[in-house]
Amino acid sequence: MKKWVVRFVSLLVFNIAVLLVIGFLTPARVGWAALWAGIVLTAIVIWIKPLLSRWFGGMAARSADRRTRVGEKVAEFFVAFAVAFLVWIATVLFSGVSIGGWFWGWILPPVVLMIGWAIYDVIDDRVEAHAGALYDRATRTKTTGADATAPRPAVGDSRATAQGRKELRDGLTEEQRRMLDEL
Numbered sequence: 172m173k174k175w176v177v178r179f180v181s182l183l184v185f186n187i188a189v190l191l192v193i194g195f196l197t198p199a200r201v202g203w204a205a206l207w208a209g210i211v212l213t214a215i216v217i218w219i220k221p222l223l224s225r226w227f228g229g230m231a232a233r234s235a236d237r238r239t240r241v242g243e244k245v246a247e248f249f250v251a252f253a254v255a256f257l258v259w260i261a262t263v264l265f266s267g268v269s270i271g272g273w274f275w276g277w278i279l280p281p282v283v284l285m286i287g288w289a290i291y292d293v294i295d296d297r298v299e300a301h302a303g304a305l306y307d308r309a310t311r312t313k314t315t316g317a318d319a320t321a322p323r324p325a326v327g328d329s330r331a332t333a334q335g336r337k338e339l340r341d342g343l344t345e346e347q348r349r350m351l352d353e354l
Contacts, residue, residue, distance in 0.1 A: 173306060181302040182291070183213045189287035190268070193280045197272075204267030211265045215258050216288075223254045255281035255288070 187209035194201030201208065227250045238246060259281045263270060270276035291298075343351070 173303070177299055177303045177306050179213060179217065180306075181295075181298045182216060183209050185287070185291050185298070186212045186216065189284065192287070193283050194268075196283065197279050198275045199263075199271065199280055200269045202267075208262055208266035208268050212258065212262045215261050219261070220254060220258055223257055224250070227253050251285055252281060255284045259284060 187205050190201050190205045190208050190212065193199055194205065231246045231250050235243060235246075256277075259277070262268065
């Protein structure tokens, strides 16, 4: 549950920022509708966009063997644009965003969405980690009873720390690592 909440909220904040940029750069009037449009856009991006991407990607993959590298990149761009265009149409229909002009209101905002998605793909792990830390800090409760008296590992315990780092690196316990070495 925490993972979905953190993912939804971090993507929501980013989508609201992207919608405000769209409202600033294009004649699409976003204004206060950015809050509701951000919720709609986030829900569509999380649940509908992967289905659309798979569907359009499958259609494009059927003819991939007949395209050059450049042609493949162009096809990938058009698939991404088609998905962004449909997401933008749904966002406009289900929110209070109003459109002005054909090119500037219908064609340019999906391009801005694609740029925003590319930026979010680059920074999403860090954003979600930071949002997860904020979520943990907000939901942290004071420990009482047996949990408060349980011994905690010392900060300077270098052997336990080094072993923990090894496990984080490869996900194996010391015993599992030994068994693999014996193979």
